[in-house]
Amino acid sequence: MAAVDMDQLLAQIVAEIEPQIGTGSVADYIPALAAVDPAQFGIAVALPNGECYGAGDWTKPFSLQSISKLFTLALALSGDDESIWWRVGREPSGNAFNSLVQLEYENGVPRNPFINAGALVVTDHLAGVFGDATKAVLDFLRTESGNAEIDCDEEVAASEEAHGDRNLAMAHFLASYGNIHGDVRSIADQYVRQCAIAINCRDLALAGLFLARHGLRRDDTRMLSPSNTKRINAVLLTCGMYDAAGEFAYRVGLPGKSGVGGGILAVVPGRCTIAVWGPGLDRRGNSVAGVAALDRFTELTGWSVF
Amino acid sequence: MAAVDMDQLLAQIVAEIEPQIGTGSVADYIPALAAVDPAQFGIAVALPNGECYGAGDWTKPFSLQSISKLFTLALALSGDDESIWWRVGREPSGNAFNSLVQLEYENGVPRNPFINAGALVVTDHLAGVFGDATKAVLDFLRTESGNAEIDCDEEVAASEEAHGDRNLAMAHFLASYGNIHGDVRSIADQYVRQCAIAINCRDLALAGLFLARHGLRRDDTRMLSPSNTKRINAVLLTCGMYDAAGEFAYRVGLPGKSGVGGGILAVVPGRCTIAVWGPGLDRRGNSVAGVAALDRFTELTGWSVF
Amino acid sequence: MAAVDMDQLLAQIVAEIEPQIGTGSVADYIPALAAVDPAQFGIAVALPNGECYGAGDWTKPFSLQSISKLFTLALALSGDDESIWWRVGREPSGNAFNSLVQLEYENGVPRNPFINAGALVVTDHLAGVFGDATKAVLDFLRTESGNAEIDCDEEVAASEEAHGDRNLAMAHFLASYGNIHGDVRSIADQYVRQCAIAINCRDLALAGLFLARHGLRRDDTRMLSPSNTKRINAVLLTCGMYDAAGEFAYRVGLPGKSGVGGGILAVVPGRCTIAVWGPGLDRRGNSVAGVAALDRFTELTGWSVF
Amino acid sequence: MAAVDMDQLLAQIVAEIEPQIGTGSVADYIPALAAVDPAQFGIAVALPNGECYGAGDWTKPFSLQSISKLFTLALALSGDDESIWWRVGREPSGNAFNSLVQLEYENGVPRNPFINAGALVVTDHLAGVFGDATKAVLDFLRTESGNAEIDCDEEVAASEEAHGDRNLAMAHFLASYGNIHGDVRSIADQYVRQCAIAINCRDLALAGLFLARHGLRRDDTRMLSPSNTKRINAVLLTCGMYDAAGEFAYRVGLPGKSGVGGGILAVVPGRCTIAVWGPGLDRRGNSVAGVAALDRFTELTGWSVF
Structure with a gap:
């Protein structure tokens, strides 16, 4: 596709x-998310040169949710520090994203950094390096x-913390295996x-450009080596879409990370990079309209990793 | 990499x-494979134009084993008949390749076509279409x-059939869910x-070229649409390496399928396409020297899907 | 209870x-059982001296089903041969009675002789001792x-064999661990x-009297030592009622074995001994009217092991 | 056994x-218990009239540990309040005593009151009734x-609390299903x-006499109906010995509750009632010498429930 009119x-x-916008179910276990109007949709595409195109509700904020796990992983690997892989695996989980079961079978080493248990470990690592993991993510995004x-x-x-028993259960469980080093409540709080x-x-879309630019940040300083950038993309492709990674790779064929906020x-x-947002989720927690839009995008551009 | 001297x-x-050739363990649950000399290694690369290059023991035959699952899947999808997806999923399994556990939780629908249960279902489908699944695969390879x-x-x-209770258990279990339509023993036999x-x-390497040629066979007749070819590559990347798909995607970054014969x-x-063979396996059942060679190949050529 | 008018x-x-007779669901996975009229109920009590009392449909035959597992276990232990315990455990299973999952986690040693996998192993043992396990059970009952x-x-x-894929799966699975010694199909057939x-x-009720007579058969020959008789009663109490052993011990407080035929x-x-029969089953596979009758029996007589 | 010289x-x-005293392993996950000398053993028998006999180290205190779960259950049922059964089951667990796995499959309702998850729920219930569950247990024992x-x-x-992440994980996990009503940390603390x-x-032995006296306390006031007393004994028999309930019923044939303190x-x-204590544990967490002593006791007296 020589020249695309974005x-x-x-x-x-x-x-x-359009027919799929508003379908699916809004995440209901976080009250503040349950109130979001499902009939919204936005899409933005950022090019390596920093140009950004968009359509629909592309400038309307939504809740980042699990997409944050992509940025915490990248920050943990920044400077090509690969020590995080001693504490978390990189295999697809084959189970729901918040399962304690697999964690128990694997003795406290989460299968990958994108299930909640893995993200708690990565957050703990970031807290050790940066002091406050949330601030590190915010600084990077800004x-x-x-x-x-x-x-x-x-x-x-506040809405999540009020229902945070599952996160605290997971964090204490990891701590019982020695895989949380900081204060459990503080780590769970930073994660939330x-x-x-x-x-x-x-x-x-702009914040994720380093993944399309072989590891270079906006100011052309290097965040990750090309090799480690490829590797994050590989982890995204195999583990980024909850229990639908295989389906997403099959239909869309791109590395991606979803969140229950609908992004x-x-x-x-x-x-x-392409950022999409539609609050209605399928039964695996991925945006119905978002997946459909990415499916069309790869079909129309022919851009796929395969 | 403009021009590669292959x-x-x-x-x-x-x-x-070279230091890794002969390391790892030869598959020992199939007596005839246990006798193979581990100190062998071959590699071949086939280009879309049909040229083929090789080194080491690249013309020495080895046991195809689970790599056959890639060809049975492709044959099942040939002519873009997607009906097989009603009977088998395409999600990574997160478990050992011959586990009955996951099958039970998922009511007889195997997670993907590359675990043994899934391959039995695909074989049953092929038996329905071609009469004899083994012959269909042989015809295609030849x-x-x-x-x-x-x-x-x-x-x-003969060696596998003498130890075939696990396959028969799996096949009868699938049949108990109605997901084997043919005679159980015959299907298990064709699978073996x-x-x-x-x-x-x-x-x-030559037999797999259709995957690098967007679905075209050697004689330029179309086996699969470009879209379905991409999709097989996606399933290979997410599910093709037993319980090490994530690791292989991370290190090598290519769609691939391994077998316990060491290929x-x-x-x-x-x-x-690249075909490698080294009989010594890692604990997940993938060739130690083979993975190392593919790792070097992508590093030296810069060819990766990410 | 000094003198009971039985x-x-x-x-x-x-x-x-009476209000519970006919409630529950008839086992529907065996067509020949699905046709049984649920509005039937029988009860019989046999005393150590061989006297037998009954009420309702107590002389009407029904399908023994899993109650046979009690007799195969007793026959395997007869003469106080305890070698069967090398091949099967005696812990409650905590899972549905036909689960392959637990078997996989425990490397082919079934949790107890009353789950289907355990009964297949006991049948295989009997086949080794008596030649034909079914005949051995029939001889004993007669x-x-x-x-x-x-x-x-x-x-x-015939009805069960037509749907026997699950049993064959289990038997082949056990054989893959070396825990079936005979011909798999023959053992599965004897089991059915x-x-x-x-x-x-x-x-x-008469056939079970050896359990109330400290191991003596009808003709006063010894089948089991008092100690091994107690032990079978212990296994019945902890494992005899599928996944409702705890509930049955709690409500009824007696060793017992149920079958999906409603007995x-x-x-x-x-x-x-007390034999009850009502074809309507609860969701765990135990007779609704039968459990209720045993509950009343222990309440009215005060006879309980606790 | 007409007259026993106790x-x-x-x-x-x-x-x-004697040869078994000092064998087995002292619980090592609680540092304060790991320091206990394993070469100790005590046994006491209490009769319904309040007489108490003993031998060995029968007046030397040891850590109650999970035996406390028996008293919290009895207190929860006191006055024949059976509401606790809405929040906890009474089936054997078929898994290690501190597994989160089963809890997840059963949606936050622990299998029985003697696994850790179940005991946390019972403690929460007691805290609601008595204010402080630990005080209620102490008052009763005294x-x-x-x-x-x-x-x-x-x-x-203090030693347990320093390693309490697993308990906190479990308690928060239960709370995430709504099955802890009090403050999670306070409940976990009372439990410890x-x-x-x-x-x-x-x-x-004296504190447990109500179970041998059909529900009557020392002062002849009624704690539980005879029927509910029987039922606790039934739960003890099916669930009281961690994952060795079946084995203990088989060998000893009595309702019992063990703790990792060796009692x-x-x-x-x-x-x-019989209380035994020997700190060396088998691999399931039960006292080696204690089980052996109870085995001898039932053999010598002929006292068994079967």
């Missing part, structure tokens, strides 16, 4: 997936997007707060 | 991984490689026989 | 549980009850046929 | 099991034994403290 392409995609206003949505954070960050499609960040290495 | 590249790779001598190793087949096919790296077939879409 | 007691029990007409219901046996034995409450055989050591 | 019997038992000195061992309590109670064989309390309904 504005036209995104408008076409929004039009084509710098890369150029939007200093990005912040936690305190209402969402980074999930509660509000961001829009434009800023999310997905996908990467075409060397070409672009 | 002969030189493959010689360099064989030299570099035609694509141009080697009419490819055949089952009867000693290996296709695993027992002996092939060398050269022929294997691996990997695909660089649009560029080439 | 006839009056049993009549009272039948009257009291001798102890004095009814030479007891036999397999060929329609039920002993389950298909038709018997009535009277004959069942239950319970034991009051030193005092009597 | 003193002589207990002396004989201590002599016979009154029934007549020993007002019984108390928590603060060193053991009741396990840390120090008691000797004499006092333990076991067993009941012969209508006849006596």
